[in-house]
Amino acid sequence: MTTVDVGRPARRRNPARRRNSVSGWSMRTIIAVVVAIFVLFFVIPIVWLLLATTKSAHALIVDNPFQPGSFGDLAANWDQLFGFQDGAVTSWVGNSALYALGALVITLVASIPAGYAMALTEFRFRRLLLVLTLIVMLIPNTALVLPIFLELNVVGLIGSPLSVILPMAFFPFGVYLTYIYFNTSVPRDLLAAARLDGCTEFQVFTRVALPLAAPIVALVAFFSFVQNWNNFFLPFVMLPSSEGYPIQVGLTSLLASTPAFNPSSAGAQSVQLPTLALATVISVLPVLIVFLFAQRFLVAGMTAGGTKE
Amino acid sequence: MSYGFVAPYTALVIAFGVLPALYAVFLAFTDNEGGFAGIANFTKVVSDFRFLPAVAHVALYLVIWLVALVVLVSFLAVVVHAVRVRWLSRTLRFVFYLPGALAGASSVLLWLFVLDPTASPVSGLLHLLGFSSFVQVIVPANLPPVFAIIAFWTGAGGWIVIMYGALNNISPDVIEAARIDGATAVQIARRIQLPMLRKWISYMGIMSLAAGTQLFVEPQLLSQASNAIVPNDYSLNQLAYQYAFQQNDFNGAAAISLLLLVIALALSAVFVTRGGLFEKD
Structure with a gap:
């Protein structure tokens, strides 16, 4: 109990610690952005692939890559395959x-x-x-x-x-x-x-x-x-x-x-x-x-x- | 009775582990009439004009891939481990690991789409990098990083999940003690977590190095998809395949296979005897 009471004020008084937490914050943001980029890297190909199966050949090239197609096109692709x-x-x-x-x-x-x-x-x-x-x-x-x-x-x-x-x-x-x-x-x-x-x-x-x-x-x-x-x-x-x-x-x-x-x-x-x-x-x-x-x-x-x- | 239990497996070990290896040795040191050839087959394949380029291709790919794998997998595992929100940490691991389901030809095919600027979901990015056609993307100079990206995409997630498990094995007391002593998260990662992961990182490195020397399906499919802009003897395994099936030179094919097999065997033997990661008893 005593150690905790002593520890806390000491931590707050330490200026190095505060600077650390500011740089810790910007560090965290950078890391979060990097991880988000990797999430996109792993996810985008799979999501896109699933959506691509529902499009016509024309729509695949012309439309927005993440716009879903239709069941009709999926059926047509299925039949062709x-x-x-x-x-x-x-x-x-x-x-x-x-x-x-x-x-x-x-x-x-x-x-x-x-x-x-x-x-x-x-x-x-x-x-x-x-x-x-x-x-x-x-x-x-x-x-x-x-x-x-x-x-x-x-x-x-x-x-x-x-x-x-x-x-x-x-x-x-x-x-x-x-x-x-x-x-x-x-x-x-x-x-x-x-x-x-x-x-x-x-x-x-x-x-x-x-x-x-x-x-x-x-x-x-x-x-x-x-x-x-x-x-x-x-x-x-x-x-x-x-x-x-x-x-x-x-x-x-x-x-x-x-x-x-x-x-x-x-x-x-x-x-x-x-x-x-x-x-x-x-x-x-x-x-x-x-x-x-x-x-x-x-x-x-x-x-x-x-x-x- | 024990022999009865191990008999079917022993038969498989002999038929598909020991015998093919011995037969490859036999073929590699004989000529096509079965006479002893010394190292003639080896000098023939090594001095083949396609051999050194293939070695260089595979080596360059391995360097890029292994560095990326070691750095990024360690980084992502430590970060995912530091995420306190449980569902987020689980979702991240799942997202990283799922592409592992797409191995071999399927993942290569998927990446052909992604790298084709006309259909790609990231065509903007490709154009930004100066690529406006599939042929431009797959010029030979780009291939080692391209193969490294494909291999990383499929393989990294499984390793991240494994490193995450290994990080969980580090006693929380150690981390807590370091934190009380004033260590930042970065210091904890560098001084405690990464050193404790070393065994697993070297396991990953050796496994990936051995697997990477076998590069085959990626260049093979690209060669087909690109109308042979990518040569069909890009990697060593492809060259061995060409010897066996285009030139009907099984001795030459065996010589290349044997070189690759010796590398793989040496790596795994070093690891089994020195790595200390496996229970031998």
């Missing part, structure tokens, strides 16, 4: 779903038990597998794409859906997240008790560990899905024909048919700018929806590796 090359966009989105979800299922089946075993059981090469996982997890996933292409070329898998699903299913980050989770959140005593009660090792995993792992399954699924859906380089290299494209690669076909960017493409199958904007929105829609609900996931996942300060 899904009419492109006899509904190619529909099959690209379907391909994306097949690849992303197929890889997701294999990722979960492979990485949850692996993370569990590495955290809570002992076996030879455990440490080797762990270090290998860490190192591969930290190299960018594009680094191995061409080597994997060269390898799959030898076994003749190029062009098949498996050539993207299997490499995407290899997700060391998911194994590491599972490892951390079981290492920190599931006590070994619990497993020992289950063994005493007569559970086999397999039952210990399915009846005790797995029911406790729901949060980590969701987290791994989130990261795996987002990464698979957005993957460009791998399918771009593995899938030579347009029927096999996921939507991310399909966007390049749409782009190549947009006269505004590629003047040589003007013709019956040409794509207008608002249609291309709509394609961009559709290509990210599933991830955008997942993102809206998953900010906490992202932080939890990316900081999971961090040992406490």
Whole structure:
């Protein structure tokens, strides 16, 4: 109590302090302006993109960029997009779903038990597998794409859906997240008790560990899905024909048919700018929806590796 | 039994981690008939007239991007952390993080719109900077900053949210003690918060450096959108792609891939063994 009473008048009497708070005020204004500029930088492209899908090609260029268009134009853009090359966009989105979800299922089946075993059981090469996982997890996933292409070329898998699903299913980050989770959140005593009660090792995993792992399954699924859906380089290299494209690669076909960017493409199958904007929105829609609900996931996942300060 | 649990994953590690790397090593040191070639493939790609420009492009892009990332992410994270109004702080983080949903081709496409003065929402700004057509915006000299802007736009938010979390881990007592001693907000940021973020900043820097060397989708799409004003061998990964698919020279492609892979491996190995950020046991 006394310290507070003494502290306050002293602070008020100190002229340096007052000057500080004046410069602190102007400092604050500058910082607020800078942050506002960054908010605009992050927001404007997204808002504009959403509005662009509701405009005609003419209105997009002539009207105020932030004036919304009409449902009629949105419908027209929709029709043009899904009419492109006899509904190619529909099959690209379907391909994306097949690849992303197929890889997701294999990722979960492979990485949850692996993370569990590495955290809570002992076996030879455990440490080797762990270090290998860490190192591969930290190299960018594009680094191995061409080597994997060269390898799959030898076994003749190029062009098949498996050539993207299997490499995407290899997700060391998911194994590491599972490892951390079981290492920190599931006590070994619990497993020992289950063994005493007569559970086999397999039952210990399915009846005790797995029911406790729901949060980590969701987290791994989130990261795996987002990464698979957005993957460009791998399918771009593995899938030579347009029927096999996921939507991310399909966007390049749409782009190549947009006269505004590629003047040589003007013709019956040409794509207008608002249609291309709509394609961009559709290509990210599933991830955008997942993102809206998953900010906490992202932080939890990316900081999971961090040992406490 | 443990082996049963790790078997599927181990198979994937071997098939898509270890084997491709080894196969790339094999290809990089052999000729197209499988005979030992020494370092001939490496000297061939390095002396290729497209190699050094590609290195320079990627390096310039990396410098701009990494500096922007480290400076701005630290700054924005500290500011957002200092915002006392809770809804405002949450909204800011959300706004910064949302563009992360648009990765890869989608974000590049979006930025093609933004950089095209005829349709851009900021066409006024582009005109002010002296650009009146898309072709002028994407002249080669502008590309490194353009790619850096795209990468920053998609990637920065996630890191800001992470740094924010790390700042929350700093004990409030420490900050309070500094404030009582008369430290200003700027001093607290410089003397306490930033030093405590150092580990995370270096993690961000190394991850981004490794990812940035792989530059592919941005120049690839721009090259397509610009009618090849942007060359299709702008980055190293594109050059490797050209070797494999235009020249059918898998040995040369493997040599470039291997150079890139060694850089990525070295960075991650240094970080795993020295960084102290990851639990190895």
